[in-house]
Amino acid sequence: MHIIEECNVIKVKGDYAIIELTRKPECEGCKACAFNRRNTIRMTAKCETSCLAGDKVMVEMPEKSVKGSWLILFVVPLVLLLAAVLITASSVWYIQLVSIVAALLLGLCGAMLCDFAIRRHSKFIPTIKNVVEENKKFLGENQ
Numbered sequence: 001m002h003i004i005e006e007c008n009v010i011k012v013k014g015d016y017a018i019i020e021l022t023r024k025p026e027c028e029g030c031k032a033c034a035f036n037r038r039n040t041i042r043m044t045a046k047c048e049t050s051c052l053a054g055d056k057v058m059v060e061m062p063e064k065s066v067k068g069s070w071l072i073l074f075v076v077p078l079v080l081l082l083a084a085v086l087i088t089a090s091s092v093w094y095i096q097l098v099s100i101v102a103a104l105l106l107g108l109c110g111a112m113l114c115d116f117a118i119r120r121h122s123k124f125i126p127t128i129k130n131v132v133e134e135n136k137k138f139l140g141e142n143q
Helices: 023-030 069-088 093-120
Strands: 003-013 016-022 040-047 055-063 127-133
Touching: 003 040, 003 127, 016 055, 069 093
Parallel strands: 040 127
Antiparallel strands: 003 016, 003 055, 016 040, 055 127
């Protein structure tokens, strides 16, 4: 099942657009879009129809979440950190420090690579289905 939302197009680049989604009361329990304290969030969407910056569009949001993503983001870096501490436990303090920093950087890079790969997978990217209202006066970026 998919969620249909009305969004504003901020920038169009090729087959993708940057859209801005406004938080609604229904968003409170979902936690899929990572709204923080702001009322809007910008994200990339694949264009299935022609649109320009400033247009209001209907966007289909995938409801599927990446199961186990918390493992990638939190557990893997912590396991690497723990492994670095245990492996270098009998070493000099500066070797321990270097190995801990290396483990944290490795965990961060791994999480960023996984995030990049997941965001490029089509079933996790919002899709622009149609244009609701065209806005020719918007001074945004179109390419």
